[in-house]
Amino acid sequence: MKSKNKGLIGVSAEAKNRIEELSKQITAWNKAYYELNQSEVSDQVYDAAYRELIDLETKYPEYKKLNSPTQSVGHQIQTNKQNNKVEHSRQMLSLENAYNFNELETWLKRFKGEEKDFVCELKIDGLSISLLYEDGHFIKAITRGDGFIGEDVTANVRTIKTLPLEIAYKQPLEVRGEIFMSYSVFKTLDGFANPRNAAAGSLKLLDTNLCAQRHLSIFIYETFKQSAQSHFDNLEFLKTLGFPINPANRFCSGLQQLKDFCLEYDEKRKQLDYPTDGIVIKLDSLAFQRELGATNKYPRWAIAYKFSAEETETQIIDIKLEIGRTGALTPTAHLRPVQLAGTTVSKASLHNADQIKNLDVRIGDFVLVRKAGEIIPEIVKILPEKRPENTQVFEYPNYCPSCGSELEQKEKEVIIRCPNILACPAQIQRKIEHWAGKQAMDIHGLGTAIVEQLIENNLIKDVADLYTLNLEAILALDGFKEKSAQNLIMAIQNSKNRSLARLIYGLGIRHTGFNSAKLLAQNYNSLLELSKASPEELCNIEGIGEITAQEINKFFAEPSNLALIEKLQKAEIQTEYKITESQIFGKFMGKSFVITGTFEISRENIQETIEKAGGKVVSAISAKTNYLVCGEKAGSKLEKAQKLNIQILSFDDLEQLII
Numbered sequence: 001m002k003s004k005n006k007g008l009i010g011v012s013a014e015a016k017n018r019i020e021e022l023s024k025q026i027t028a029w030n031k032a033y034y035e036l037n038q039s040e041v042s043d044q045v046y047d048a049a050y051r052e053l054i055d056l057e058t059k060y061p062e063y064k065k066l067n068s069p070t071q072s073v074g075h076q077i078q079t080n081k082q083n084n085k086v087e088h089s090r091q092m093l094s095l096e097n098a099y100n101f102n103e104l105e106t107w108l109k110r111f112k113g114e115e116k117d118f119v120c121e122l123k124i125d126g127l128s129i130s131l132l133y134e135d136g137h138f139i140k141a142i143t144r145g146d147g148f149i150g151e152d153v154t155a156n157v158r159t160i161k162t163l164p165l166e167i168a169y170k171q172p173l174e175v176r177g178e179i180f181m182s183y184s185v186f187k188t189l190d191g192f193a194n195p196r197n198a199a200a201g202s203l204k205l206l207d208t209n210l211c212a213q214r215h216l217s218i219f220i221y222e223t224f225k226q227s228a229q230s231h232f233d234n235l236e237f238l239k240t241l242g243f244p245i246n247p248a249n250r251f252c253s254g255l256q257q258l259k260d261f262c263l264e265y266d267e268k269r270k271q272l273d274y275p276t277d278g279i280v281i282k283l284d285s286l287a288f289q290r291e292l293g294a295t296n297k298y299p300r301w302a303i304a305y306k307f308s309a310e311e312t313e314t315q316i317i318d319i320k321l322e323i324g325r326t327g328a329l330t331p332t333a334h335l336r337p338v339q340l341a342g343t344t345v346s347k348a349s350l351h352n353a354d355q356i357k358n359l360d361v362r363i364g365d366f367v368l369v370r371k372a373g374e375i376i377p378e379i380v381k382i383l384p385e386k387r388p389e390n391t392q393v394f395e396y397p398n399y400c401p402s403c404g405s406e407l408e409q410k411e412k413e414v415i416i417r418c419p420n421i422l423a424c425p426a427q428i429q430r431k432i433e434h435w436a437g438k439q440a441m442d443i444h445g446l447g448t449a450i451v452e453q454l455i456e457n458n459l460i461k462d463v464a465d466l467y468t469l470n471l472e473a474i475l476a477l478d479g480f481k482e483k484s485a486q487n488l489i490m491a492i493q494n495s496k497n498r499s500l501a502r503l504i505y506g507l508g509i510r511h512t513g514f515n516s517a518k519l520l521a522q523n524y525n526s527l528l529e530l531s532k533a534s535p536e537e538l539c540n541i542e543g544i545g546e547i548t549a550q551e552i553n554k555f556f557a558e559p560s561n562l563a564l565i566e567k568l569q570k571a572e573i574q575t576e577y578k579i580t581e582s583q584i585f586g587k588f589m590g591k592s593f594v595i596t597g598t599f600e601i602s603r604e605n606i607q608e609t610i611e612k613a614g615g616k617v618v619s620a621i622s623a624k625t626n627y628l629v630c631g632e633k634a635g636s637k638l639e640k641a642q643k644l645n646i647q648i649l650s651f652d653d654l655e656q657l658i659i
């Protein structure tokens, strides 16, 4: 593995070394503390080092490492211990539900709450978790379990990036929250029914590296602090400690404001990237909460207002298999089209054979379909009382419906695959669509229907063939005119110089998502270099787990893949690491600069250089300023920048930073 020379000089090289040194040291201390239960240094020393690292990383984000201890990715060596039961210090209660405003009012009347103060929070469809902190360190995460006893999932929870592992609060602290998976992550996974199942499955993984790759998220919604008076204040307090608190939370007074919030978010939630199923309404006064207490199941001071279910009834007219780019076959129910959550639904995923068996779904059955957010609709259950006489049990075929190859199912895997990875038209189609996708080579205009025609007409057999297409070939397809054909050729040619990360992702190596591809591109200088890496070497990259490493190795051991890479190189696809234009031009994105003193070149010139790289030039120095570009005869601005610890650059330094 080579590290890249990114043109460092002077101040910044020093910073880079210091960041490396601190990262290493803190990681070692963390390891001793969390895994061996030993404190190697005093809290003061630890805190000072940690703060210094955060400061440096803020000033020099370009040197911040993905595996920095401030990024809270789990320790590689540690595995998630299973069946490790832990008792909760306080019972984790569930919530009573209100399905409409009448039920909400009935609840309020029980304690004359119509005029009281409340906090409204989104009810996220994830998993409740209790987190314990001691002496400012995160020490334990326990699932809800039965409310009394949960499971210790500390190692996996530690991989959640937004969760602070260190807080500036030394008393023992318990916080509770909801762990969930965003729709955008969920869409990249196979075989899970919904984001909640996927999040639950991820927390149970034995390998924390695999769990880290699932990119779980969390919002904290509760803490227990003796002196606190108000729940809302508690949330504000948690925010100051760095806990992720849902920005949608709102302080509401009286019934009308509660109703308004519920109605507002019944709409807004459709734009959110995570699943929600209601609003949790909590009394704000903690004294009043204590007074009301709890039943053996629910607190009396909180209720979950459930959104109207986006479920409807329809009939399954067929079940067909869809073939993914890795050859996985997903059974899909074709439905009598029905209106659901504002869209027409005509398909629902059945995920795998087990799901079909569990639901006992047959062709012809009447079913309840649910649609949550952006994800494809799912079948909740069949309606047995409506089952017609002539329903048909779905049988998996023995042969691939696209290419006729005999299907395979590996032992212990639920997924059935077509093994014909090179020539199965359905797989080629998906691979090319993936290659052309936004995160990969981003070939604008190369949609499903066009790819289908290209394959049917034998014009392409793999992604490299795209680059051999000429104008006549495209013009021969349906619906193309001179101009549109030229545009498509141009879009394909423009994709030749994408970054190495996009290229690696575009190849569609199993278990290698975009984030893994980015890590690989940062550690290898070319596709060729990556292709020679051993699984052991790949595993050394933090964030790349064993399974991913093996899949990468397998991919490059396959002669057909090597042939494809050769073909890509012949077609002049960029396969080496190169700082692309967008990376250069985005380098100073979000950074603010102040210019002072006199230079050999004009101020306008300097300003233009900064703005081209995405930075912003302002006139006055504040704590928010990232850099001071300093020439000769600088005065008070230089002094102020030094006081505020703002990084000072000469024009030469600035130019070096851009390279």
Ligand SMILES: [Zn+2]
Pocket (backbone or CB within 6 Å): 400, 401, 402, 403, 404, 405, 418, 419, 420, 424, 425, 426
């Ligand atoms: Zn096939």
